[in-house]
Amino acid sequence: MKRYKYKYGVTLVEILAVVAIIAILATMVIGIAARINNQSKERCLESTFALLDSALQEYCECAGKFPEQPEKNFTNALIHSAYLYRELNLMPESRKILGRIADSLVKNEYGTADTPPEIYDPWGTVLDYGYVPGDNFPELVSAGPDKIFGTADDISSK
Template sequence: MRRPMTVGHHNQAVTLIEMLVVLGIIAVLASLVVTLTLRVDSQSKERALDSVFGLLNTSLREYYDVRGKFPEQPVRDARNLALDHIELAVKELRSVPDSRAVLEQLDASLVKSQAGDPDIAEIRDPWGTVLDYVYEHADGKGDTFPELISAGPDKTFGTGDDISSKAR
């Protein structure tokens, strides 16, 4: 009796090499997705910071139009030891109605009131760090525009990723 000839007996198993190639491809694709997601998140936070800088700069202009000067960068003393420069500047900006109206347009998640006083508020960047307000006038007349500084993604001032309103 003759045995029927089997046509193309094919092994259905997957080799270790094939599995490693597939896992390598999956790892590369996953790293690309993570990288793109982080970049998109970073860009959206930078756009949000641009919006905050824009509103604060508008509020500063409104204040200047009424008072003829910008809020001073106060020296810390016993009265304001616990407050940041931005808190003291915001308190001053809120004393002018048009400036206050602009400040009220800020995203509420970035504004944190202190000590139960709505006029004393921290303005935070999208990374959660309090902004800094720097005002150094060149000739004593206060004719230069104040600078707002974000610590950036690393949340530490004085590093290379700090973001300034003057650089925007």
């Protein structure tokens, strides 16, 4: 009977080892899932940038210029984004392309029914828009996964 107990008993050290292994595996799975999630959001952002770039191209062909927004100030990104939407919505060809942007990325969070909506990145932060007359092409900026503008993970359309 004593030998039986010895053979099938589990020591505290063995339990702790199993718990540690499970914890390490769980951490790895969570880390991989987060990375895959971020990668799919980056791809979503790239396709949103591509749509907005072609909408801007169409706008430029109709209007003869890009919507001007020379202010470099991320705190006004909401205003810049709503302005971009309103401008692109004016031209039938660019409006068509706007309609192809995922509904979840076009929200009117801070305006009224009469004001244009803003365009957001897949992490839920509004996209900033800028164009200084004379530049080759406008720039869209996403605050990236950390949702803060001006940090290293920001993603530009340029």
